[in-house]
Amino acid sequence: MHENRRRALRHLGGTLAASAFGGLTAGLARAQAAAPFPTRPVRVIYPFNPGGMGDAVVRSLFNTVGRAWGQSVVVENRPGAGGLIGADQVAKADPDGHTLLFTFTALVQVPSLVSKPPFDPIRDFAPISELATTHxxxxxxxxxxxxxxxxxxxxxxxxxxxxxxxxxxxxxxxxxxxxxxxxxxxxxxxxxxxxxxxxxxxxxxxxxxxxxxxxxxxxxxxxxxxxxxxxxxAGDDRSPLLPDVPNFSESGYPQVEGSGWLGLFAPAKTPKPLVERISADVNRALTKPEVRKKMEEYGLVVRGTTPAAFTEAVRRQHAYWANAIRSSNIRLD
Structure with missing residues (x-):
C-alpha cells in the first residue's frame, strides 16, 4: 500500500513538473514575442556587389522596414564566392534578429557546386520570407x-x-x-x-x-x-514583363521549372516568435506602393510568404538544384 502511494506521489510530481516546464516554455515564447525589437541598428547582409537589381530592392525594402521599426537598418555588401562569404557571416551571427541575410537562389545552389561549403543552406538558416520571384x-x-x-x-x-x-x-x-x-x-x-x-x-x-x-x-x-x-x-508562371512568352511546362519541358527568388533569412537558432515577427513586418512593407513599384520595375513577382511556407520552398529548391548539379557534374572548384 505504501509502495502504491509512493508511485502515485512520484507520478503526481512528474506531472506537476511537466506542467510547470510547459508553462515556463510557453511563458518564454510569449516573452520573446513581446520583447522590444529591434533594440539597436539591424544589419542586412547582401552577399553580392553594390548596384543592380538585388542591391536596389534590398535598400528600398529596408528603408521602409527601418522606418516602421524606428531603427536604422544598415545594408552591407559582402560579395565573394558566389554569395558564400556573406551568407556564412550571417550563419555564424548571433541569432537575435539583428543580423539578417537578403539573397537569391544562389544560397541553395552554390553549396552543391563546391567540395567544402562553409555552411548547410537548410540546417544553418531560418527562412523568414520569400520576398519575390524572378524569371x-x-x-x-x-x-x-x-x-x-x-x-x-x-x-x-x-x-x-x-x-x-x-x-x-x-x-x-x-x-x-x-x-x-x-x-x-x-x-x-x-x-x-x-x-x-x-x-x-x-x-x-x-x-x-x-x-x-x-x-x-x-x-x-x-x-x-x-x-x-x-x-x-523558367518558373511556375509567366513573366509579367513578357506575358506572351510561355513557360517551359507549357512548352512541353516541365523539368525546366527552376525559378529564381529573392528571400530573407536569419541565423538558424533565431527564436521562432522573432522570425515570425520579422516576417510579418517585412511582408507588411512589401505592400507599400514605393516598395512594390521598385520591385515591379525589375519584373519581380512580389510574394511575401510565411516562414513555414518559405522553409518548404527552400527545401524543395535545394533538392531540385542539387540534383541538377550532380547530373551535370558542374563544379566551381
Missing amino acids: VVLVVKPEIPARTVKEFVSYVKSQGRAFPYGTYGIGSTGHLLMEILAKQAGLDMSAVAYKGEAPLLTDMLGGQVAAGFLSSTTAQQYVRAGKLRPLAV
Missing part, C-alpha cells in the same frame, strides 16, 4: 529558325555537333537550366561562360553566341526591338 528567359538570335522550344531542340539536333550557348556564369541559374533542358531533350551542347550578364548580352547581340538565358528585365527591350527572340521562361 529568366531562353532567348535566341533571330537568325535561328526556331520560335518554340521544340523547334529549338530540333534545330540543335540538326547541327551534328555540340551547340555552343552563352551563360552568365559557371553554375548560374541559366547554366543549370540549359543543362537540364539538354538532358531532358537529349541535346549535345557546350557552355560558353561569361563573367556576368552584360558581357553575355554584348556577345549575343554581336552574334558570337546564338542562344542563352537572360533575365526577363534585361531581355525585354531587345525582344521588343526584334534583336532577340524569346522561346520560354
Whole structure:
C-alpha cells in the first residue's frame, strides 16, 4: 500500500513538473514575442556587389522596414564566392534578429557546386520570407529558325555537333537550366561562360553566341526591338514583363521549372516568435506602393510568404538544384 502511494506521489510530481516546464516554455515564447525589437541598428547582409537589381530592392525594402521599426537598418555588401562569404557571416551571427541575410537562389545552389561549403543552406538558416520571384528567359538570335522550344531542340539536333550557348556564369541559374533542358531533350551542347550578364548580352547581340538565358528585365527591350527572340521562361508562371512568352511546362519541358527568388533569412537558432515577427513586418512593407513599384520595375513577382511556407520552398529548391548539379557534374572548384 505504501509502495502504491509512493508511485502515485512520484507520478503526481512528474506531472506537476511537466506542467510547470510547459508553462515556463510557453511563458518564454510569449516573452520573446513581446520583447522590444529591434533594440539597436539591424544589419542586412547582401552577399553580392553594390548596384543592380538585388542591391536596389534590398535598400528600398529596408528603408521602409527601418522606418516602421524606428531603427536604422544598415545594408552591407559582402560579395565573394558566389554569395558564400556573406551568407556564412550571417550563419555564424548571433541569432537575435539583428543580423539578417537578403539573397537569391544562389544560397541553395552554390553549396552543391563546391567540395567544402562553409555552411548547410537548410540546417544553418531560418527562412523568414520569400520576398519575390524572378524569371529568366531562353532567348535566341533571330537568325535561328526556331520560335518554340521544340523547334529549338530540333534545330540543335540538326547541327551534328555540340551547340555552343552563352551563360552568365559557371553554375548560374541559366547554366543549370540549359543543362537540364539538354538532358531532358537529349541535346549535345557546350557552355560558353561569361563573367556576368552584360558581357553575355554584348556577345549575343554581336552574334558570337546564338542562344542563352537572360533575365526577363534585361531581355525585354531587345525582344521588343526584334534583336532577340524569346522561346520560354523558367518558373511556375509567366513573366509579367513578357506575358506572351510561355513557360517551359507549357512548352512541353516541365523539368525546366527552376525559378529564381529573392528571400530573407536569419541565423538558424533565431527564436521562432522573432522570425515570425520579422516576417510579418517585412511582408507588411512589401505592400507599400514605393516598395512594390521598385520591385515591379525589375519584373519581380512580389510574394511575401510565411516562414513555414518559405522553409518548404527552400527545401524543395535545394533538392531540385542539387540534383541538377550532380547530373551535370558542374563544379566551381
